[in-house]
Amino acid sequence: MNGPSDTQLTRLEQLLGAARTVTDSVSLIAYEVDGVRPAAAVRPASAAEVAEIVRLAVAEKLAVIPCSGRSKLAIGGVPARYDVALDLAGLSRVLAYDPGDLTLGVEPGIRIEDLQRELAQHGQFLPLEVAFSDRATVGGAIATNAYSPLRAGFGSARDFVLGMEFVTGAGEAAKSGGRVVKNVSGYDLHKLLIGSLGTLAVITRVNFRTFPRPAETRVLVAAFAAHGAALGFCRAIANSPLEPRVREMLNPVAADVSGLAPQFPADGATWRVVISAAGSAAVVTRHARDLERMARDAHAKKFESLAGAEAAAPLRAVREVVRLALERSPAATILRIALLPASTGAFVENLSAIADGANLDAAITLGASGTAYVALLPRSTRWADTSGTSAVTGSGTATDTASGASADGAESSFAAAVKQILESVSNETAGGRGFVEWCPTALKRRISLWGAERGDFALMQRVKTIFDPDGVLAPRRFCGGL
Amino acid sequence: MAQGRAFGPRESKNALDPKLIRGLKKLLGHDAVLSAREDLLLYEYDGSVEIARPECVVFPRSTRDVVEIVRLARQFKTPVVGRGAGTGLSGGALPRAGGIVAVFSRMNRILEIDAENRRAVVQPGVVNLDVTRAVEHLGLYFAPDPSSQKSCTIGGNVSENAGGPHTLAYGVTTNHVTGLEIVMPDGRVVRVGGKTSETPGYDLTGLMVGSEGTLAIVTEITLRLSRAPEAVKTLLGVFDAVDDATRSVVEITRRGITPAACEMLDGWTLRTVEDFVHAGFPRDCAAVLLLEVEGLAEAVEEYAAEISDVCRANGAREVRVARDAHERDLLWKGRKNAFGAIGRLSPSYYVLDGVIPRTRLPETLRRVEEIGRKYDFRIGNIFHAGDGNLHPLILFDPRHPGEFARCVAAGREIIQHCIDMGGALTGEHGVGMEKNELMPLMFSPEDLAVMTRVRAAWNPDGLLNPQKVLPLGKGCGELRVLPQTVGSALPA
Numbered sequence: 001m002n003g004p005s006d007t008q009l010t011r012l013e014q015l016l017g018a019a020r021t022v023t024d025s026v027s028l029i030a031y032e033v034d035g036v037r038p039a040a041a042v043r044p045a046s047a048a049e050v051a052e053i054v055r056l057a058v059a060e061k062l063a064v065i066p067c068s069g070r071s072k073l074a075i076g077g078v079p080a081r082y083d084v085a086l087d088l089a090g091l092s093r094v095l096a097y098d099p100g101d102l103t104l105g106v107e108p109g110i111r112i113e114d115l116q117r118e119l120a121q122h123g124q125f126l127p128l129e130v131a132f133s134d135r136a137t138v139g140g141a142i143a144t145n146a147y148s149p150l151r152a153g154f155g156s157a158r159d160f161v162l163g164m165e166f167v168t169g170a171g172e173a174a175k176s177g178g179r180v181v182k183n184v185s186g187y188d189l190h191k192l193l194i195g196s197l198g199t200l201a202v203i204t205r206v207n208f209r210t211f212p213r214p215a216e217t218r219v220l221v222a223a224f225a226a227h228g229a230a231l232g233f234c235r236a237i238a239n240s241p242l243e244p245r246v247r248e249m250l251n252p253v254a255a256d257v258s259g260l261a262p263q264f265p266a267d268g269a270t271w272r273v274v275i276s277a278a279g280s281a282a283v284v285t286r287h288a289r290d291l292e293r294m295a296r297d298a299h300a301k302k303f304e305s306l307a308g309a310e311a312a313a314p315l316r317a318v319r320e321v322v323r324l325a326l327e328r329s330p331a332a333t334i335l336r337i338a339l340l341p342a343s344t345g346a347f348v349e350n351l352s353a354i355a356d357g358a359n360l361d362a363a364i365t366l367g368a369s370g371t372a373y374v375a376l377l378p379r380s381t382r383w384a385d386t387s388g389t390s391a392v393t394g395s396g397t398a399t400d401t402a403s404g405a406s407a408d409g410a411e412s413s414f415a416a417a418v419k420q421i422l423e424s425v426s427n428e429t430a431g432g433r434g435f436v437e438w439c440p441t442a443l444k445r446r447i448s449l450w451g452a453e454r455g456d457f458a459l460m461q462r463v464k465t466i467f468d469p470d471g472v473l474a475p476r477r478f479c480g481g482l
Numbered sequence: 483m484a485q486g487r488a489f490g491p492r493e494s495k496n497a498l499d500p501k502l503i504r505g506l507k508k509l510l511g512h513d514a515v516l517s518a519r520e521d522l523l524l525y526e527y528d529g530s531v532e533i534a535r536p537e538c539v540v541f542p543r544s545t546r547d548v549v550e551i552v553r554l555a556r557q558f559k560t561p562v563v564g565r566g567a568g569t570g571l572s573g574g575a576l577p578r579a580g581g582i583v584a585v586f587s588r589m590n591r592i593l594e595i596d597a598e599n600r601r602a603v604v605q606p607g608v609v610n611l612d613v614t615r616a617v618e619h620l621g622l623y624f625a626p627d628p629s630s631q632k633s634c635t636i637g638g639n640v641s642e643n644a645g646g647p648h649t650l651a652y653g654v655t656t657n658h659v660t661g662l663e664i665v666m667p668d669g670r671v672v673r674v675g676g677k678t679s680e681t682p683g684y685d686l687t688g689l690m691v692g693s694e695g696t697l698a699i700v701t702e703i704t705l706r707l708s709r710a711p712e713a714v715k716t717l718l719g720v721f722d723a724v725d726d727a728t729r730s731v732v733e734i735t736r737r738g739i740t741p742a743a744c745e746m747l748d749g750w751t752l753r754t755v756e757d758f759v760h761a762g763f764p765r766d767c768a769a770v771l772l773l774e775v776e777g778l779a780e781a782v783e784e785y786a787a788e789i790s791d792v793c794r795a796n797g798a799r800e801v802r803v804a805r806d807a808h809e810r811d812l813l814w815k816g817r818k819n820a821f822g823a824i825g826r827l828s829p830s831y832y833v834l835d836g837v838i839p840r841t842r843l844p845e846t847l848r849r850v851e852e853i854g855r856k857y858d859f860r861i862g863n864i865f866h867a868g869d870g871n872l873h874p875l876i877l878f879d880p881r882h883p884g885e886f887a888r889c890v891a892a893g894r895e896i897i898q899h900c901i902d903m904g905g906a907l908t909g910e911h912g913v914g915m916e917k918n919e920l921m922p923l924m925f926s927p928e929d930l931a932v933m934t935r936v937r938a939a940w941n942p943d944g945l946l947n948p949q950k951v952l953p954l955g956k957g958c959g960e961l962r963v964l965p966q967t968v969g970s971a972l973p974a
Contacts, residue, residue: 096904098839098841099736100732100735100736100840100841101735101839101840101841101870102735102738103839123738124738145680155653155657156679156680158656158657158685158688159653159657168932172928172931172932173928174926174928174929174931174932175925175926175929176929176932176933178837178905178906178924179839179904179905180837180838180839180869180870180904180905180906180909181837181840181869181870182645182649182654182837182866182869182870182871182906182909182910183837183906183907183908183909184642184643184645184654184692184906184908184909184910184911184912184913185906185907185908185913185917185921185924185925186913186921186924186925186929186930186933186951186952187689187692187693187933187936187937187951188643188656188688188689188691188692189689189932189933189936191656191685191688191689192684192685192686192688192689194685194688195680195684195685196684200684211738212737212738213738239709241709241711241712241777241778242778243777243778279778279781280780280781280784282780282781282783282784283778283780283781283784285780286778286779286780338678338679338680338681339678340599340677340678341598341599341600342596342598342599369679370678370679371679371680431676431677431678432678433676433678433680433681433682434682435682450682450683451682454673454683455672455673456672456673456674456683456686457683458672459672459674459686459940460683460684460686462939462940463684463686463689463936463939464684465939466932466935466936466939467932478683479682479683479684480683
């Protein structure tokens, strides 16, 4: 791989000036993707500057990866080329906020936490509570279609993003959608950008619909001895008139990794369901009452109802479980799987068998919207029965038993497990879809992160060509090497 | 819908190659191909003021049929336009450049109801309300509810990304479609999305929904079903001033109350509707708000009380609550049959679909009234107030020379106002052939260039629903000379 020439770097530096162009190799470590270090990082402050940078990249054939908080930069394939990090942290303004209309327009580099604070002053919020909350930005959350447990109540980004402005890989500043809550004018190009990992365009503005903060929030944590009971509880909720905003089920490993198990110990109970109910006092009380009855009917071992400051911890646990798994082991491999509710039970059983077969631990979280996260971790002594279906028996700190084995052997077991999981979720009867969101670079080189290619791949290639004809944006990072 | 026509029917200058007609008859059978002039007349209009006559109408029974139709059409370089029930309000299903209209009335099967996963798989010709009827015994329903839901089809809903009163709380069609089977212009069949709530890769389903038949033809749709709410309450706020009604909407929104629906009818419109439907709207008021709250019983009670308070605080003379399902249905009957009622009074009307930020409702309705006075038209207002989606109805008589052009000019002024407020050209009716020349009011040449490239990549010969959505410009790969239309009648 040949990096950009000095002449090219000089041209780049001329665009924004030396102060906003990083070229020293130590500072550039922070922008590495899969061990590939760019030759420069640039920090534009406007959409016009972003367009200039992309146009220069097209002219000079430089590969650009957009980023800002860099908490999710590791998601995606090993970049084929990576010359310039396009750091959008300087585009962090709220461009329009009309609390009365519950609509908002922001630049991509704004931190979600900062934005939520501003919205809270007007009694509103954005249902985008994603992992790495201290660093995550709007642009990154949209470009990775980051999972938010609030999906149960508010849908995913495609349901509350109203429109976007962006710079295509051809350097055109364009937009689609609008700023109002209802609009069918023109093609919904912005939907293509959600989850596209920056491979089509650089997002420069996102318009959202905002939501009123509830008067009260109650968090309910139920613990069960086995996955069957926990699933039965979840099914009962889905078939009830209740409208929880969050409903996440965690297996024993996930409960431990997320910190939920230590915070809410339950003897002989291993599976946990975390629910958030919000609204008026009457609505919250109704949820708490009905859920307690349903939990009892499903033979819950424990049921806790938390309000105020106490309620924050379990919500943080389900939001940050992926991050905590990644922090637990450098080998952690995280799969994101879209499941059909009807196949959830079989999924849990298959997955436990696959993890056992590969001698790995699997932290599983299952969201009400059908999104499951599986974090494969080196097997620890901590869980006596890692099938995840029985109680936690140890309480020591995790120790990687795999650390003694050769790195290659460990990698092989991860690779085999990933392949089996993706195959088992996507077969005809299961009807699910999955991909690997995070894993070590070495593993990325051995496996297909996106599962089997599907019949619509040729259309996706066309989309890529329309937006990024010269392949300057995050080359080969997306699905099937797009 | 009963409407007068703005223009006389256009006689086709491009008769189809008899070989194409023979080929279609051989493929589909004689009873599935219409090509006689008197048969084609039925298909030259939809719910809009537009008109364009096909040279041939076909009735596919399967995806296979659609594939063969598209292939034959391509061979003869003939446009293909899909059509459901023809209730569209922007000319989306009209063959603007002539050619073949594929009517989906024989592809009207519900293929699968998957209650556990809350999905239904349907063919495009299934009528919107029939989906709900098929699943309501399971406590489920299909949320998008266009006013024409008793006749409009899911295929049309998907193409136009249709809305309806209850989309305020539940979102429009795109929020309720998870997968599609599509036929590309070269006859390839592709599945995008699926039953799961997300799929790795670009969101092609999201791109397809609302693309108005210009990218591919949809032959199967996977729908998300919703669970019926525990409680419903329908309220009617009665106002002596339009401003009081619009200010109530602003306040309801500002307080963060999201009713399932929040509809407004102005005095003239509600009187017209009342004379026809006898829904119980008070004839002597200036405006009514038809509001519905749904969900948990506790929430419904509280929201209904709060909404009543807001309406009264803003000058409502009365807030009625529907006592039972019968009263509720009657109020909705009034709302959903409104266009039909107006059709009894006026030879024709032009219905707009602009969207504004909800906080700008009061000034916008005043502006609409001014524009009506300026152009000397009666403009009725019956619309989705809760999401700022206006439907000004400009009544005109196409028999009076120049009146239609004046009506279009008034419409354009209203749309310009919506866009100046930060709003949108169309909220749910689609761009079609009616508003494609207005797209530059909202989108820059760069925005339109990207959209044009998308269409060119998916529909390279421009044979699928040509001359729709995007402004007609040079180099768009479009076919044939366009007939006189509303869009082209507009000043540039």
